Amino acid sequence: MRIAVTGLGVVSALGVGVDRNFAALAAEQSGISPEPRILKTTHRLPVGELKLTNEELHRMCGVELKEHLSRTALLGILAVREAIEDARLASDARVGLVSATSVGGMDLTEHFFEEFMADERRGRLRDVRMHDCAASTEAIAAHCHIRGYRTTISTACSSSANAILQGMKLLRHGILDAVVVGGTDALSAFTLNGFKSLMILDEAPCRPFDASRRGLNLGEGAGYLVLQREGEHARDPYCYVAGAANSNDAHHQTASSEEGNGALLAMQGALQMAGVDPSAVDYVNVHGTGTGNNDLSEGRALLRLFGDRVPAFSSTKGFTGHTLAAAGGIEAVYSALAIARGVRYANLRFETPIAEHGLVPEKHHQTACAVSTVLSNSFGFGGNCSSVLFTK
Amino acid sequence: MRCFVGKIVTHEEVQSDLKQLIPDAALRRRMSRVVKMAVSTAVECLGGVAEIPRVDAILTATGWGCLADSEKFLRNLITEQEQLLNPTPFIQSTFNTVGGQIALLGHNHCYNLTYVNRSHSFEDALLDGMMRLADGESRRVLLGAFDEMIPSLETITRRMGWWRHHTAGEGSCFMTLTPEREADSVAQVVQLDFPIEELSAEECRVRYATTPDAELIYCDATYEELYPTRSAARFSEAVQRIKAGTKEVVLYNNCMGMRPTVLVLQWLG
Structure with a gap:
């Protein structure tokens, strides 16, 4: 049974909606700004921030301000709504949601905590009501009229890819007729400081896969796909999800193994499920965070899988920043568009290959390409490595 | 779709010494209370660290995640005004910490997923496990759930009025699942x-x-x-x-x- 991708929705630093995102990617315009404008922090670090306040997002979502939703939920609502409208689902379809997040409602909790720490009777309770991860999923479902089975996944930066994997199973087992899969994460002082404390934030715009890379830029956003069983959809699919796999690097809580063991197993697993030979892959949307560790380890895994015939690849995190749990969803939307529109994206700010593996990503946006098989990688803390294979 | 439950252990039933269950001292030292509670329950359930490689899926479920580490990092961030923070509580605060630590302890590269869907988390993880067993993708699944109560959560939820009708709780529980009846099926x-x-x-x-x-x-x-x-x-x-x-x-x-x-x-x- 083939699983078709029939709807796309995305929000990132590049803007709200598939069209804005694609236009910025095609024009090689990065969404990274020199410092946060919406997020409350003392750090003047580059971020992939959507320049809309929570008040503006409530208005765009058509949600009353008094509902006081977390930014994570608001970003998710915009992307899920776009994906569902795009798919033109039948009114009687059993529609579900598998949503990923790593910060949940932390963007509100951190405001609460400042007052709460001074006096435990203080802090507005409405700021902690959405702390848990399920709260964003429930809010998205309620505002996007999703009435079927829904769940929430959190495996750090690989979360969305795992949501896609679980969505495929729910369709294959007939539990749902259509499933919205992907993830959402807002910028928060918690995560910005977390990555800062790990000393893996670049003080300049990130340079994935470049020898001079100094770390990642944190981003925010949401990306979702509508998946349906082949033959049951109203519109022509963008592409198919042919395979997906999840593997654990089992090396270190935050760092990837030097040889990229988990990454290799995840890519192999996705290809194996699809019954596709590595030589058929036209483009890899790599995880490519811009940290010394990831890009070295992921590059080695690419070499181990593809040998001396590594396909065209790029990291789009130079456009969006690393959007954590949303990354796999946003990049899945980009991967589906790469197949549907025959493009490969630029890997911004790349100049010099990494000495240890010498891999050269796609430097500029390529159009009119024959792209029929795309691999999308997402790796995270806890050793979680996932890879999704899209085919025409 | 059906599956068989093998050994099942709750944290109250853990009898072995923590040092036996989590022999890696460096890993153990960094673990917060809930991570220790959950990982030790998991290892007790499997009958020792040496048995971790025998499972081919590690599924964890938690509604609240690693609250104490999240709070510790948040308090430091506020007190130290975002300067010179210790990354350890941040690293350990992610929801998949327990699943990741079990994989790390047993060097197990298998399927590893964490469900964080409030009071559905356990059932959602079970559904994933049952689908994997039914599809022949796994032969032996480790499934577990955990949540911790910390003083600030108790205070906040008391202000929300929760404890008028409930008592605060926490716990962890791990089990093995197989597609067919095995010697240890119960x-x-x-x-x-x-x-x-x-x-x-x-x-x-x-x-x-x-x-x-x-x-x-x-x-x-x-x-x-x-x-x-x-x-x-x-x-x-x-x-x-x-x-x-x-x-x-x-x-x-x-x-x-x-x-x-x-x-x-x-x-x-």
Whole structure:
């Protein structure tokens, strides 16, 4: 049974909606700004921030301000709504949601905590009501009229890819007729400081896969796909999800193994499920965070899988920043568009290959390409490595 | 779709020494209370670290995640005004920390996923495990749930009025699942359902029980110990009843504003 991708929705630093995102990617315009404008922090670090306040997002979502939703939920609502409208689902379809997040409602909790720490009777309770991860999923479902089975996944930066994997199973087992899969994460002082404390934030715009890379830029956003069983959809699919796999690097809580063991197993697993030979892959949307560790380890895994015939690849995190749990969803939307529109994206700010593996990503946006098989990688803390294979 | 439950252990039942269960001193030292609680329950369930490589899926479920580490990092961030922070609590605060640490302890590269869906987390992880077993993708699944209560959560939820009707709780519970009956099987899960509306005790019996002497464990939101993955402990209770001779248990879980879930467990026959 083939699983078709029939709807796309995305929000990132590049803007709200598939069209804005694609236009910025095609024009090689990065969404990274020199410092946060919406997020409350003392750090003047580059971020992939959507320049809309929570008040503006409530208005765009058509949600009353008094509902006081977390930014994570608001970003998710915009992307899920776009994906569902795009798919033109039948009114009687059993529609579900598998949503990923790593910060949940932390963007509100951190405001609460400042007052709460001074006096435990203080802090507005409405700021902690959405702390848990399920709260964003429930809010998205309620505002996007999703009435079927829904769940929430959190495996750090690989979360969305795992949501896609679980969505495929729910369709294959007939539990749902259509499933919205992907993830959402807002910028928060918690995560910005977390990555800062790990000393893996670049003080300049990130340079994935470049020898001079100094770390990642944190981003925010949401990306979702509508998946349906082949033959049951109203519109022509963008592409198919042919395979997906999840593997654990089992090396270190935050760092990837030097040889990229988990990454290799995840890519192999996705290809194996699809019954596709590595030589058929036209483009890899790599995880490519811009940290010394990831890009070295992921590059080695690419070499181990593809040998001396590594396909065209790029990291789009130079456009969006690393959007954590949303990354796999946003990049899945980009991967589906790469197949549907025959493009490969630029890997911004790349100049010099990494000495240890010498891999050269796609430097500029390529159009009119024959792209029929795309691999999308997402790796995270806890050793979680996932890879999704899209085919025409 | 059905699966067999092998060994099942709750944190109260862990008897081995922590140093035996988590032999890596460096890993153990960095673990917060809930991570120690959950990982030790998992290892006790498997019968030792050496057994971790024998499972081919590690599924964890938590509604609240690693709260103490999240709070510690948040407090430091505020107190130190975002300067010179210790990354350890941040690293350990992610929801998949327990699943990751189990994989790390046993050098196990298998499928590893964490569900964070409030009071549904355990059932969602179980559904994933059952689908994997049914599809032949896994032969032996480690499934576990955990949640911790910390003083600030108790204070905040007291202000929200939770503890007028409930007592604060926490816990962890791990089990192994297989597609076929094995030597260590103690019960089988024959149904997992996610009804879209609330059901009365009577409706649960009518819809799900296959025998008149089926026992019902009915958990709604009134006057009970409360934490998101409490249904995993209730699942353990259901398994104990089966081991004691009950032939069928229907487990209904409906709390914390989520939709209900229903599980049907049976004896091995």
